[in-house]
Ligand SMILES: [Zn+2]
């Protein structure tokens with residue numbers, strides 16, 4: 001496999017001639033062969049990973065059209081000619097492609113001729129760990145998954161788990177031990193075992209990726225995933241509204257009434273993008289309500305009107 005890849009370094013530029021521009025760009029003196037192990041630049045790595053993902057998607061589309069994998073990346077011209085011009089931003093070389101002799105396993109490899117390069121994709125499975133700019137989003141999605149698992153656990157046992165591992169042993173959520181991608185540690189969890197729980201990103205630095213308390217997400221501002229977190233907050237407020245209505249047969253006059261009535265302690269959770277409390281309105285008899293993301297631009301993260309979610 002290694003041998004084959006190395007020999008392909010020489011072949012691929014020739015094969016790509018039909019694709020035009022990539023061969024030309026290789027001649028460009030600016031992109032000359034003075035490749036200087038520049039792959040320690042994380043931006044390059046991320047761009048290279050994106051390129052390989054694009055190629056992998058292109059290959060899936062090619063497969064969908066033809067029922068087989070291409071013999072050569074230049075055949076992706078029928079999917080999108082741009083795919084033929086992708087080069088690794090560090091070494092400026094086109095990607096290496098290998099198809100097994102059985103024709104059912106393909107590999108796309110970063111062309112940097114020394115180790116470590118940016119990795120490879122085999123049949124859609126990437127070999128590299130997530131890039132740093134993906135970490136907050138992955139961490140947030142891990143925490144929201146844990147929070148929904150805790151809610152399911154509550155639904156079954158009428159209490160929150162004592163430890164996250166109980167999500168696994170109960171069979172509710174097998175991936176309870178998925179770590180934060182930045183530090184590799186398991187999430188910090190605490191609970192009074194009955195009514196309340198919290199999940200914290202375990203990063204030892206401040207700010208971490210945030211935390212979840214009783215299903216409400218607190219992500220630090222300016223990290224990705226604020227839309228998802230904001231919507232999760234609005235869903236929680238929507239449940240608070242339903243509970244309030246159940247108890248008083250009307251909706252609260254002000255959002256803060258969720259708090260003063262004891263229905264929902266964290267009624268003043270902010271939108272994680274702007275830090276503002278949610279906009280709330282109701283009519284004079286409390287028969288209807290709107291909770292809206294306070295972001296001043298259009299579209300904001302959405303709204304919930306009488307339990308109806310605007311983004312679904
Ligand atoms: Zn690369």
Ligand SMILES: [Zn+2]
Pocket residue numbers: 139180181182201202203208209210
């Ligand atoms: Zn984290």
Ligand SMILES: [Zn+2]
Pocket residue numbers: 227230231271272273293294295300301302
């Ligand atoms: Zn928002």
